[in-house]
Amino acid sequence: MPPEHNGTITNRLRRLRFENSEMTQLALAEQVGVTRQTIIALEAGKYVPSLLLAFRLARAFGVGVEDVFDYAVSATKASKEKGSEDAIE
Amino acid sequence: MTATQKQAWFNLGVVAVTVVTVLALIPLIGRGALGGFGLLGALGFSPLFFCHHGRDVVDDERDRAIRRKALIVAHLVFWLSFVGACMSLPAFYGWNGSVPVMMLQWSVFGAFAMLTGVMSVATLVMYEMGGGDAA
Numbered sequence: 001m002p003p004e005h006n007g008t009i010t011n012r013l014r015r016l017r018f019e020n021s022e023m024t025q026l027a028l029a030e031q032v033g034v035t036r037q038t039i040i041a042l043e044a045g046k047y048v049p050s051l052l053l054a055f056r057l058a059r060a061f062g063v064g065v066e067d068v069f070d071y072a073v074s075a076t077k078a079s080k081e082k083g084s085e086d087a088i089e
Numbered sequence: 090m091t092a093t094q095k096q097a098w099f100n101l102g103v104v105a106v107t108v109v110t111v112l113a114l115i116p117l118i119g120r121g122a123l124g125g126f127g128l129l130g131a132l133g134f135s136p137l138f139f140c141h142h143g144r145d146v147v148d149d150e151r152d153r154a155i156r157r158k159a160l161i162v163a164h165l166v167f168w169l170s171f172v173g174a175c176m177s178l179p180a181f182y183g184w185n186g187s188v189p190v191m192m193l194q195w196s197v198f199g200a201f202a203m204l205t206g207v208m209s210v211a212t213l214v215m216y217e218m219g220g221g222d223a224a
Contacts, residue, residue, distance in 0.1 A: 034149035037091050037216075041151065046219020050150050 007073045014043045016061045016068060032056040092138040093152040094216055097159075099138065101209040103131045104202050120191055126198035132205060154222070155215045163208035167200060 017023045025039040032053065041047035042057075049057070058065045107128040114122035139147050174196070182188060 029146065033146055034151070035091050035146050038149050038151045041219045044219065047151055048222035053150060 007071050009048050010045060010070045010072060011042060011068055012070075013039070013057065013068065016063070020061055028057075028060060031060045091152055091216070092147040093156060093212060095138045096135045097209040097212040099135050100132055100205050101213075103129065104206040104209070107202060123191075123194060123198070126202070129198065129202060129205075155212055158215060159208045159211035162211040163204050166207045167204050170203065171200070 013028075017025070017028060025043075026036050029036045029039045033056070034053065038047065038049075042049060054065050054069055058068045061068065107126060110128055111122050111125035114125050141147060178188065179186075
């Protein structure tokens with residue numbers, strides 16, 4: 001049976017923008033080649049970008065992808081995984 | 090508002106005007122009201138929303154993903170309607186009846202208008218929801 005994918009992806013785009021000389025959404029959008037509306041949707045957590053855009057965003061700030069995006073596994077799945085790990089131990 | 094949203098609003102407006110015009114013409118000129126669907130030709134102007142202005146980005150992966158999903162929704166609605174219409178034909182024309190040629194002509198333009206209208210609405214709703222993911 002295939003594994004469940006209940007995780008969520010969060011990002012630190014807004015914080016990174018402000019840490020980088022208060023970069024505007026438009027400036028970031030132009031740098032990575034998307035519309036400003038896409039940056040707004042990303043910051044609001046309403047849109048999960050492609051891997052290519054994720055790398056472009058990370059490069060725009062000079063950091064790694066995992067410094068921009070974070071994958072959080074949902075509580076149900078996490079507890080299941082912990083339970084199976086405990087069973088193995 | 091992105092170029093895709095502008096295009097969706099424009100297309101929705103064209104479809105709405107066309108449907109209203111056709112419905113208004115039916116009592117006046119009967120089957121000649123079919124000509125009202127010619128207004129759908131205005132949809133050909135919608136690509137103008139994607140003209141570049143300087144170095145502005147007018148279309149990106151999120152827009153393309155939303156358009157792709159909206160098209161799937163529109164096709165789904167079209168096929169459900171098409172199958173439903175075909176299955177219900179015996180109720181109107183009987184098992185040995187025949188479908189008028191006029192109805193086929195209306196259904197071609199009607200289906201196109203419905204496909205465009207549903208795709209536009211789905212596009213606008215998806216933008217409100219954020220667009221989901223790039224997949």
